[in-house]
Amino acid sequence: MPPTTHPAVELVTAALQEHGVEPRVRWLDDAVTTAQLAADALGVEVGQIANSLVFLLDDEAVLVLTSGAHRVDTDWLGARLGGTLGRAPKERVKDATGQVIGGVAPVGHPAPVRTFVDVALAQYDEVWAAAGVARTVFPTTFDELVRITRGTPTAVEPA
Structure with missing residues (x-):
C-alpha cells in the first residue's frame, strides 16, 4: 500500500488550498515518471498529463507545463521567449522547485517559478499533474493551472 504523506506532497497540498483548490491528491501504487506511465495508471489519454518540465531560459529556471502528447x-x-532554452540539471530543478525530477508539481515551490502552460492542455476537461513525488498526481484543469501558477498560456512547439 502506498504511503499517504510526504513533505513535498504536503507543500503541494497547502499551496493548492491557498489557491482555493480542494487538493485531491491520488497516490499510485508505482512511480509514474513518464506521461505515458501516468496516463496508463489513470486510464486517461497521454495528452491529459501535464508534464512539469524545468528549463533554464538563459540562466533563469522556468517551469513549462506541457501536454504529455507534446515535446x-x-x-x-526559447526564441519566442527571447532567450536560449535548455533542460535544467537535476540540482537546479531541486533548487527551483524543492522537488525532484519525475514528481515536480506545478505549485508548492520554495519561491515563485515563472511558468508557461501549454495551450494544448485546454482541449481537455480534466488534466492531471504531479503532486510533489513520482507516485502522486492530482486532477485539475487548464484554466486552474494557469490561475494557480500565474502561468502564461503558450504553445510549446510550432503548429
Missing part, C-alpha cells in the same frame, strides 16, 4: 521545441520556444 517542447526548446529552440522554437
